Amino acid sequence: MRVKYVLSEVLVGLWRNVTMSIAMIITMAVSLTMLGASGLMYRQVDDMKDLYYKNIQVSIFMEQEVTEQQRTDLQTKLDGDPLVKEVIYVDKAQAYERFKSMYQDAPDLVNAVKPDQLPESFRLTLNNPEQYKSVYDQYKDTEGVEEIVDQSRLLDKIFNILTSIQNIALAAAIVMAIAALLLVANTIQVAAYSKRREVAVMKLVGASNWFIQAPFVLEAVVAGLIGSLLGLVALVAAKYLLFDGSLSALQGLLSPITWGDILFIFPVMAGVGGLVSAATAWITLRFYLRV
Amino acid sequence: MTKTYPKASRPSLDNVSVSIEKGEFVFFIGPSGSGKSTIIKMLLHEVAPNKGRVVVNGKDVTSMRSWKRPHFRRSIGCVFQDFRLLPNRTAYENVAFALEVIGKTKAVARRVVPEVLELVGLGGKEHRYPHELSGGEQQRVAVARAFVNRPLILLADEPTGNLDPDTSIEIMRLLDRINRTGTTVVMVTHDSNIVNQMRRRVVEIESGRIVRDQARGVYG
Numbered sequence: 001m002r003v004k005y006v007l008s009e010v011l012v013g014l015w016r017n018v019t020m021s022i023a024m025i026i027t028m029a030v031s032l033t034m035l036g037a038s039g040l041m042y043r044q045v046d047d048m049k050d051l052y053y054k055n056i057q058v059s060i061f062m063e064q065e066v067t068e069q070q071r072t073d074l075q076t077k078l079d080g081d082p083l084v085k086e087v088i089y090v091d092k093a094q095a096y097e098r099f100k101s102m103y104q105d106a107p108d109l110v111n112a113v114k115p116d117q118l119p120e121s122f123r124l125t126l127n128n129p130e131q132y133k134s135v136y137d138q139y140k141d142t143e144g145v146e147e148i149v150d151q152s153r154l155l156d157k158i159f160n161i162l163t164s165i166q167n168i169a170l171a172a173a174i175v176m177a178i179a180a181l182l183l184v185a186n187t188i189q190v191a192a193y194s195k196r197r198e199v200a201v202m203k204l205v206g207a208s209n210w211f212i213q214a215p216f217v218l219e220a221v222v223a224g225l226i227g228s229l230l231g232l233v234a235l236v237a238a239k240y241l242l243f244d245g246s247l248s249a250l251q252g253l254l255s256p257i258t259w260g261d262i263l264f265i266f267p268v269m270a271g272v273g274g275l276v277s278a279a280t281a282w283i284t285l286r287f288y289l290r291v
Numbered sequence: 292m293t294k295t296y297p298k299a300s301r302p303s304l305d306n307v308s309v310s311i312e313k314g315e316f317v318f319f320i321g322p323s324g325s326g327k328s329t330i331i332k333m334l335l336h337e338v339a340p341n342k343g344r345v346v347v348n349g350k351d352v353t354s355m356r357s358w359k360r361p362h363f364r365r366s367i368g369c370v371f372q373d374f375r376l377l378p379n380r381t382a383y384e385n386v387a388f389a390l391e392v393i394g395k396t397k398a399v400a401r402r403v404v405p406e407v408l409e410l411v412g413l414g415g416k417e418h419r420y421p422h423e424l425s426g427g428e429q430q431r432v433a434v435a436r437a438f439v440n441r442p443l444i445l446l447a448d449e450p451t452g453n454l455d456p457d458t459s460i461e462i463m464r465l466l467d468r469i470n471r472t473g474t475t476v477v478m479v480t481h482d483s484n485i486v487n488q489m490r491r492r493v494v495e496i497e498s499g500r501i502v503r504d505q506a507r508g509v510y511g
Contacts, residue, residue, distance in 0.1 A: 002394060
């Protein structure tokens with residue numbers, strides 16, 4: 001009977017102030033969606049880093065008039081370098097092949113370029129891609145080296161953008177969370193006021209503290225859980241419409257977000273939504289319902 | 292015991308010592324602000340004395356932790372001048388509410404509530420709302436609610452303050468009947484008529500001190 005009483009009080013409470021309840025649920029949902037999205041992105045960026053940095057290469061382009069001697073010296077040095085995992089030498093003919101396949105859609109450009117004009121190069125795979133700088137410093141002044149190009153610098157830019165989007169989502173989540181918390185606090189105040197007579201009688205006849213407080217706290221928790229469910233719906237919709245829809249062209253570039261990822265992030269959202277609401281409600285009651 | 296409220300120039304209760312036996316009927320009388328209500332609040336563990344001890348039902352409750360208060364309150368019934376009924380509940384529901392919120396089942400309420408409403412003389416009016424009842428009848432509901440849990444002590448803070456003399460007498464008969472079941476009744480009042488008619492123990496308080504403690508006393 002007591003459980004039934006508490007649950008019916010929760011529903012009555014949410015319904016009594018239905019506009020406020022909806023506002024509370026919506027802000028909660030937006031906040032939790034942002035939280036979930038930034039959580040997904042965190043995993044996403046991690047996955048992508050693994051994937052890309054593993055295949056990253058440093059290219060050392062040689063001058064046009066590099067001598068046989070210079071090339072052999074460099075090759076020997078690179079082979080003996082502990083930072084370097086693998087060295088591939090690309091001569092002019094191979095470079096031309098690559099060039100042709102890369103620009104096969106632009107035959108004019110391919111025709112205008114002769115194999116002679118393309119530089120020879122060494123393609124290095126590093127043991128640790130982050131040690132690019134020391135490789136660069138070591139070889140930039142070697143005779144016959146024209147230019148050293150590191151792909152990871154380009155990737156860093158991309159990842160910086162992704163990280164800042166992630167931070168923006170997180171910041172939005174926090175701001176919305178603050179709004180949600182204030183709404184929870186306000187809802188609880190209103191509820192405590194509208195039930196002040198019942199609460200006074202309950203205190204008088206010796207109802208236990210948890211029994212007096214439970215309906216209020218659960219009201220906030222239920223709102224938080226509904227908010228996290230809506231957040232889940234929003235994330236599922238985002239996957240459908242964005243990743244599998246309009247952004248599907250980038251499929252090869254972005255590592256895919258699986259249903260598993262979303263299912264993994266949902267308990268986090270529900271947990272955060274429920275616990276934070278409960279804590280807020282409980283603290284608010286400390287002030288507005290001295291039991 | 293002594294109680295000084297913060298910001299007060301003099302103590303609300305100054306070195307007061309009263310002992311009330313089980314089953315007694317005691318009036319606390321005195322002018323407004325004399326400290327009568329503070330005694331009630333201390334018995335309810337709503338305020339604690341600065342000095343001295345409060346012992347209720349043989350237990351020292353002076354330094355009782357606040358989480359134990361709800362259970363402690365179940366042994367005390369309370370009636371107030373303003374009835375404190377829930378306006379959106381019937382007489383029956385008001386009394387049953389007091390049982391349900393301390394964990395009694397609906398079945399218990401169905402058995403006990405009609406009994407106690409009959410006892411206070413409201414048989415047949417169980418399903419009226421407070422606004423459909425007279426002041427005296429509302430106070431009867433409040434008494435029924437205070438008594439339904441069979442408390443050891445009934446505290447009444449000016450229970451007749453809002454009632455006309457005839458109705459007041461009826462409420463006093465009711466309290467007297469409850470007292471005869473063995474329940475200790477502690478009543479704070481201004482009403483000289485009632486005190487004079489009842490001829491019970493009277494403790495008079497003035498400016499936080501006991502100036503009279505008389506068995507079978509009168510008001511003035």
